Amino acid sequence: MKRTLLLLSAFFTISGYAQEIGDDDLGSWHMYFGTNKIAEDWSIHTEGQLRYFEAAKNFNQLLLRTGLNYHINPNAIVTLGYGFIETDGTFEEIQNEVNAKEHRIFQQLILKNKVGEFKFEHRYRLEQRFIDFGDRNDTQHRARYRLQVTLPLTDIFFLNFYDEIFLNLQDSVYGQNRLYFALGINVTDNLSVQSGYLKNHFPSANFDRLQVGVFWNTDLRKKKKE
Numbered sequence: 001m002k003r004t005l006l007l008l009s010a011f012f013t014i015s016g017y018a019q020e021i022g023d024d025d026l027g028s029w030h031m032y033f034g035t036n037k038i039a040e041d042w043s044i045h046t047e048g049q050l051r052y053f054e055a056a057k058n059f060n061q062l063l064l065r066t067g068l069n070y071h072i073n074p075n076a077i078v079t080l081g082y083g084f085i086e087t088d089g090t091f092e093e094i095q096n097e098v099n100a101k102e103h104r105i106f107q108q109l110i111l112k113n114k115v116g117e118f119k120f121e122h123r124y125r126l127e128q129r130f131i132d133f134g135d136r137n138d139t140q141h142r143a144r145y146r147l148q149v150t151l152p153l154t155d156i157f158f159l160n161f162y163d164e165i166f167l168n169l170q171d172s173v174y175g176q177n178r179l180y181f182a183l184g185i186n187v188t189d190n191l192s193v194q195s196g197y198l199k200n201h202f203p204s205a206n207f208d209r210l211q212v213g214v215f216w217n218t219d220l221r222k223k224k225k226e
Contacts, residue, residue: 025054029198031213035069038220043069045079053088055210062086067108079108098134121148123164141169150184158184160194177201182211190217 034046044066051061067081083104108125123146131138146164153159160182166175182196192215200207 025058026208026210027051027053027058027060028055028210028212030056031211033213033215035217036220037218041071043071044220045069045081047083051209060088065104067106075112077108077110079106079110081106081108100131100133102129102131104129117151119150119152121150122146123148142175143167143169146178156186158186160184160196172203174203176203180211182213191215 029049029051031049032047036044036046038044045068047063047065049061049063050059051063052058053060063083063085065081065083067079069077069079071077083102083106085102085104087100087102104127106125106127108123110124111122113120123144125144125146127142127144129140129142131140144164144166146162148160148162150161151159160180162178162180164178164180166177167173168175177200179199179201180196182194184192184194186192194211194213194215196211198209198211200209
């Protein structure tokens with residue numbers, strides 16, 4: 001319990017200084033993630049995100065993503081997916097006067113393991129990005145790796161951490177890094193909510209973002225009549 005209190009204290013201390021680091025405003029990301037079972041070994045990933053330069057205002061980015069998951073076993077999942085992303089042209093990474101629209105194809109492998117009470121998740125992702133900047137089109141490729149660690153506190157509360165690095169497969173290799181810390185609540189067996197803080201670091205900028213995420217997993221298979 002003492003360890004948990006120290007972690008929470010550190011989190012709120014960092015959040016209190018967030019507006020003084022990098023970008024002038026503390027922005028926010030509002031997220032939904034779903035894994036929807038359609039067969040014994042297959043499921044559909046659904047995702048929607050609204051990102052803002054400021055807390056719940058000043059639009060930054062819309063992200064919609066879906067994919068088909070194949071569950072090799074309970075600890076290994078492969079995914080083929082598609083995403084649509086619209087980004088405000090004033091965002092420092094884009095530096096364009098109009099909103100950029102992106103169609104994205106991705107391939108993904110997730111591996112899970114457990115050490116004591118800690119649950120580890122390794123996510124490997126390749127992305128092919130087709131971006132319309134308004135006056136020109138560009139195709140970009142990148143690789144991503146995310147290490148996520150979840151620590152249950154009780155049956156209801158848990159802590160979630162991750163660090164994710166983005167590597168460009170053209171031009172400068174380093175793209176960005178995301179460091180995340182959150183407190184989560186298991187509302188039901190298939191519904192959870194997380195609230196936390198994200199440090200999003202680019203080569204020339206740092207962005208501090210509050211995050212609220214809803215995770216809802218459903219079973220879409222027809223139930224057999226008894």
